[in-house]
Amino acid sequence: xxxxxxxxxxxxxxxxxxxxxxxxxxxxxxxxxxxxxxxxxxxxxxxxxxxxxxxxxxxxxxxxxxxxxxxxxxxxxxxxxxxxxxxxxxxxxxxxxxxxxxxxxxxxxxxxxxxxxxxxxxxxxxxxxxxxxxxxx
Amino acid sequence: xxxxxxxxxxxxxxxxxxxxxxxxxxxxxxxxxxxxxxxxxxxxxxxxxxxxxxxxxxxxxxxxxxxxxxxxxxxxxxxxxxxxxxxxxxxxxxxxxxxxxxxxxxxxxxxxxxxxxxxxxxxxxxxxxxxxxxxxx
DNA sequence: GACTATCTACTACATGACGTAGTACTATGC
DNA sequence: GCATAGTACTACGTCATGTAGTAGATAGTC
Numbered sequence: 001x002x003x004x005x006x007x008x009x010x011x012x013x014x015x016x017x018x019x020x021x022x023x024x025x026x027x028x029x030x031x032x033x034x035x036x037x038x039x040x041x042x043x044x045x046x047x048x049x050x051x052x053x054x055x056x057x058x059x060x061x062x063x064x065x066x067x068x069x070x071x072x073x074x075x076x077x078x079x080x081x082x083x084x085x086x087x088x089x090x091x092x093x094x095x096x097x098x099x100x101x102x103x104x105x106x107x108x109x110x111x112x113x114x115x116x117x118x119x120x121x122x123x124x125x126x127x128x129x130x131x132x133x134x135x136x137x
Numbered sequence: 138x139x140x141x142x143x144x145x146x147x148x149x150x151x152x153x154x155x156x157x158x159x160x161x162x163x164x165x166x167x168x169x170x171x172x173x174x175x176x177x178x179x180x181x182x183x184x185x186x187x188x189x190x191x192x193x194x195x196x197x198x199x200x201x202x203x204x205x206x207x208x209x210x211x212x213x214x215x216x217x218x219x220x221x222x223x224x225x226x227x228x229x230x231x232x233x234x235x236x237x238x239x240x241x242x243x244x245x246x247x248x249x250x251x252x253x254x255x256x257x258x259x260x261x262x263x264x265x266x267x268x269x270x271x272x273x274x
Numbered sequence: 275g276a277c278t279a280t281c282t283a284c285t286a287c288a289t290g291a292c293g294t295a296g297t298a299c300t301a302t303g304c
Numbered sequence: 305g306c307a308t309a310g311t312a313c314t315a316c317g318t319c320a321t322g323t324a325g326t327a328g329a330t331a332g333t334c
Binding site: 034052070071 | 280282283
């Protein structure tokens with residue numbers, strides 16, 4: 001039995017191409033449509049106007065900002081990658097962590113430790129802090 | 138600037154009605170379409186066949202299982218709520234926690250503590266465990 | 275000026291997911 | 305036979321996303 005797959009990375013709550021575009025803007029921005037298109041087209045065929053439409057829609061959604069420069073628009077991300085992800089995770093966790101159980105927390109810690117053991121230490125520090133703060137109130 | 142809203146609860150990766158149906162099956166299952174329909178219809182107008190379709194689709198997706206009983210089907214959830222949520226969160230976090238940073242972790246801990254301070258202790262325990270395990274290897 | 279390249283605005287289509295729900299058919303009970 | 309109950313089948317609308325062509329305007333080059 002397969003649980004429906006959550007998408008990962010910036011694609012989380014965006015379409016695949018949207019996520020790819022956003023990632024590109026984070027890495028290279030401020031950028032024009034042409035630049036993003038060049039970058040994407042290096043790997044596959046995609047029409048210029050497809051890229052342009054997606055960027056325009058992302059701007060409508062507020063994830064990208066744009067300013068005119070000559071005849072073109074220059075796009076930048078509306079928030080840094082870290083900030084975006086913090087918000088995404090925040091929203092997700094706020095809805096889910098009520099009644100978190102041990103297997104869930106266990107998995108969370110494992111995911112963290114798998115990447116970088118320093119994260120575990122960081123998390124432990126944060127928790128100590130919070131518990132200290134709690135003990136004082 | 139508003140980050141697109143993540144949906145919360147069982148609705149996370151399902152539609153609204155799908156999530157509601159799944160929740161109903163968890164609470165009352167094994168159930169027939171009629172029972173789920175009665176429960177949902179208590180609060181608003183909804184056609185029997187709408188409920189039936191949604192349940193049928195959830196079964197196709199593998200989230201519900203069904204067995205014939207007389208002319209009807211009896212539906213059950215394919216996995217318990219906890220298990221489902223663990224999987225959902227697992228998939229989400231696996232894609233996101235690479236390069237987790239301090240603000241993100243801070244928020245995570247805060248979300249946890251806001252609900253139930255016991256969770257913080259539980260998490261601290263789990264971390265200690267993992268760090269001990271790490272120190273032994 | 276003509277031509278070419280570049281860019282956006284405008285437009286449109288397809289697909290899939292989801293919610294919605296009626297109709298037809300069948301089986302069962304009275 | 306009639307009424308009820310249940311599924312199969314069917315269909316439609318909306319929305320999000322990916323896809324991309326065309327038209328028109330602008331700028332640069334010859």
